[in-house]
Amino acid sequence: MQPVTHKHLPKLLSPAMRIFFGSVIVSAVLIIIAGAISIPFYFESSSMLYKFGADKTLLRSGKIMGLIAACLVILQAVLSARLKFMDRIFALNNLMNFHRITGIFIAGCAVIHPVLIFIPEDMTSIPVSFRYWPEFVGVFLLLTISGIVMVALLRLKLKISFDRWRIMHQWATFSVYIALFVHLLFVSETFEKGLPGILLFCVIGFYALVFAKVRFKTIMIRKKPFRVSSMALTAKDAFSLKIQPDHGKTPSYLPGQFGFISFKSENISSEAHPFTIASSPSRPGSLEFIIRTCGDWTRKIGEVQPQDPVFLDGPYGLFTHLRCQRKTELIMIAGGIGITPMLSMLRYLADTGDPRKIKLIWSNRTRKHIILADEFDSFEKNLPNLRIIHVLTDGPAGNKKNKKLKLDQSGLERLLSDCSKVSAVFVCGPPLMMKDIGKALIRIGFSRRFIFTEKFSL
Numbered sequence: 001m002q003p004v005t006h007k008h009l010p011k012l013l014s015p016a017m018r019i020f021f022g023s024v025i026v027s028a029v030l031i032i033i034a035g036a037i038s039i040p041f042y043f044e045s046s047s048m049l050y051k052f053g054a055d056k057t058l059l060r061s062g063k064i065m066g067l068i069a070a071c072l073v074i075l076q077a078v079l080s081a082r083l084k085f086m087d088r089i090f091a092l093n094n095l096m097n098f099h100r101i102t103g104i105f106i107a108g109c110a111v112i113h114p115v116l117i118f119i120p121e122d123m124t125s126i127p128v129s130f131r132y133w134p135e136f137v138g139v140f141l142l143l144t145i146s147g148i149v150m151v152a153l154l155r156l157k158l159k160i161s162f163d164r165w166r167i168m169h170q171w172a173t174f175s176v177y178i179a180l181f182v183h184l185l186f187v188s189e190t191f192e193k194g195l196p197g198i199l200l201f202c203v204i205g206f207y208a209l210v211f212a213k214v215r216f217k218t219i220m221i222r223k224k225p226f227r228v229s230s231m232a233l234t235a236k237d238a239f240s241l242k243i244q245p246d247h248g249k250t251p252s253y254l255p256g257q258f259g260f261i262s263f264k265s266e267n268i269s270s271e272a273h274p275f276t277i278a279s280s281p282s283r284p285g286s287l288e289f290i291i292r293t294c295g296d297w298t299r300k301i302g303e304v305q306p307q308d309p310v311f312l313d314g315p316y317g318l319f320t321h322l323r324c325q326r327k328t329e330l331i332m333i334a335g336g337i338g339i340t341p342m343l344s345m346l347r348y349l350a351d352t353g354d355p356r357k358i359k360l361i362w363s364n365r366t367r368k369h370i371i372l373a374d375e376f377d378s379f380e381k382n383l384p385n386l387r388i389i390h391v392l393t394d395g396p397a398g399n400k401k402n403k404k405l406k407l408d409q410s411g412l413e414r415l416l417s418d419c420s421k422v423s424a425v426f427v428c429g430p431p432l433m434m435k436d437i438g439k440a441l442i443r444i445g446f447s448r449r450f451i452f453t454e455k456f457s458l
């Protein structure tokens, strides 16, 4: 084993650098949106020249709404492209959350845009004539954007599987980009020439670059395959998957980060799914993932064979204890399979002989659901200041170490009574549990700034 040092790990940006780069990016986006908003003021189209008073204001507002929606549609490409530098600043989970909220906002602007434009035209119906084809492209855009947002919000109710939804989402989004550029170019003369025209072509070029970067990354990932080295059941409904690189070294990653894995196998489909890299970077050579079977794809994971090729896109995320000061006390609260990032962190902390105080509270349904129980027991030997508390939610409590407790405010208050209120708290588990625990921790007196959460859905 190589000596363990932080030098082998990817560089984390300091909080100050993240705030700095984050502010630069947010300011750039706001400047671009402000520039787009100014277009209907400085480059009036012919339809605006003949409007006055309230009509002109309405028409201008309608155009502004459309331009804001257009800017945000372009931003969506950046948010969802899994760009590494964006992940290092904002974390991919936050970017995907923002992507979701922005989608709803875009749909709102897209609906208001034609309404504000139609009112000053006194239109009660859309004139059906070929010369209005760019407007019909706009109608297509409005319907597609609304459809994308509705289906994304109602996916579970509509019983659409994630992977089918993702393919639909990607194709629908691609058609939105094409339709958007056509609509902008032909619906008025604003973008035909001059500065707005140049800016539009810059945006098209930028979009093409992001698209090319994503394609290039996919090709590079396929050029560096891993192989399944082992697959074993580690607890009820949970498999340990170990993979090794075909050539070269394992990528460097931070304990607690995740990657998207996909297989080339006869037994499982090839779509990429996100999983925490549960192994520790202090033990390079192979990567381990602990996968709980819960849906169509994970239920087949046990059928993957040794030597099947695996592709890894990652690492991503900022859910790691390395973002805290070296002496900061750590509290880890995990629900079920939400233990995997903590497992990676504990393996790393054990290998580096970290002396700090650590408390792990781990809730499982039954003892059978506890993964790698022996390894967790051995951590307590290597990390003298680690305390593990098992909480079982179903069935009888097994022994004095397995508490039958609820992780509500009073339960947590009791379990964390000996912990410093400026500890860094890491929480990962089912969404409802994380929400409740987050609120309870704040009420108990922990600082929101030091509570880190990882959602197992993007």
Ligand SMILES: Cc1cc2nc3c(=O)[nH]c(=O)nc-3n(C[C@H](O)[C@H](O)[C@H](O)COP(=O)(O)OP(=O)(O)OC[C@H]3O[C@@H](n4cnc5c(N)ncnc54)[C@H](O)[C@@H]3O)c2cc1C
Binding pocket: 161, 162, 163, 258, 271, 272, 273, 274, 275, 276, 277, 289, 290, 291, 292, 293, 294, 295, 296, 297, 298, 299, 337, 340, 341, 455, 456, 457, 458
């Ligand atoms: C950052 C992160 C880390 C994770 N780490 C682990 C881990 O260490 N161990 C573990 O067992 N699980 C982990 N998960 C959850 C795991 O990704 C899902 O359980 C798995 O993808 C479900 O796939 P399925 O088709 O079997 O289930 P489904 O029932 O089809 O999906 C269940 C849910 O998982 C999500 N999901 C499904 N497919 C994808 C996909 N291709 N891309 C993104 N999200 C998807 C969706 O929110 C979906 O609603 C993690 C998820 C994230 C986001």
